[in-house]
Amino acid sequence: MKILIVEDEHKTGDYLKQGLSEAGFVVDLVRDGLDGLHQALTNEYDIVVLDIMLPKLDGWQVLKGIRQGYKQMPVLFLTAHDQIEDRVKGLELGADDYLIKPFAFSELLARIRTLLRRGKYHDPEHLQIADLELDLLRRRVTRSGKRIDLTAKEFTLLELLLRRQGEALPRSLIASQVWDMNFDSDTNVIEVAMRRLRAKIDDDFEPKLIRTIRGMGYVLEIPEK
The missing domain is CATH 3.40.50.2300 (Response regulator)
Known part of the structure; x- marks a missing residue:
């Protein structure tokens, strides 16, 4: 928000x-x-x-x-x-x-x-895709019922992805919405944060929900079979 x-x-x-x-x-x-x-x-x-x-x-x-x-x-x-x-x-x-x-x-x-x-x-209290759930009021994240601990920035990043699931989000938009900064191509802060978020919500689960769009940004979606 x-x-x-x-x-x-x-x-x-x-x-x-x-x-x-x-x-x-x-x-x-x-x-x-x-x-x-x-x-x-x-x-x-x-x-x-x-x-x-x-x-x-x-x-x-x-x-x-x-x-x-x-x-x-x-x-x-x-x-x-x-x-x-x-x-x-x-x-x-x-x-x-x-x-x-x-x-x-x-x-x-x-x-x-x-x-x-x-x-x-109206701001929904819960956001969800597949078995990944985000509780905005309690600021809790679970996948397949397992609690996942996120930092404040990781939570904000995941919230953005969930609110705009299915959309290809450019790095510039992610930078402005999550870090309140202009995108600098020389920094890898977004890549590092996304890699850490993936490790927590995707690495031990199926299906993988975060996808990199080469040369553009990222999308959160349920992959087509």
């Missing part, structure tokens, strides 16, 4: 990005309202976490622009504005939730997951 954070306070923004990344999300962070609106309108996000007091455009203007652009992803205001009228204004403009700073990260995470489970943005 991909999250956009629009937060100009550097310490808070970095804290949010690190925490949500460790929770398994792919996170984009921008520092002003103009960049936030541009990102929201030109990319696909599952949720936006938005401050109100921002440079260039404030959070109210960003939210208006998102809704006027017919983008319906959930928007959660995370702000120091704690007046009732501010909360009412945010909800009337189309925000889906409103959390006051200072905040507990556990509450923010719970609210994000609640929003993602609603309506068209």
Whole structure:
């Protein structure tokens, strides 16, 4: 799942990005309202976490622009504005939730997951292909009923493959979605991570589910007999 954070306070923004990344999300962070609106309108996000007091455009203007652009992803205001009228204004403009700073990260995470489970943005609790199962809530992976221990990055990589099973995923997409970086052909970080993931979910099992597409990337699928 991909999250956009629009937060100009550097310490808070970095804290949010690190925490949500460790929770398994792919996170984009921008520092002003103009960049936030541009990102929201030109990319696909599952949720936006938005401050109100921002440079260039404030959070109210960003939210208006998102809704006027017919983008319906959930928007959660995370702000120091704690007046009732501010909360009412945010909800009337189309925000889906409103959390006051200072905040507990556990509450923010719970609210994000609640929003993602609603309506068209319902986030499934389980992903599966063949006998490989991924439990998103408990962050557990099993194959043929056997528990498989993955690192946080391996879990995120497998989640991406499962969500887009059957699709040939370029290395550039994997790099941006899992490592939040531009693909550098001189690095073998993706190959190393994929090799380790294969060793855990494929080596001792049949059928083999991860396939390399030479010169392009990888696909997760049940092989044709």
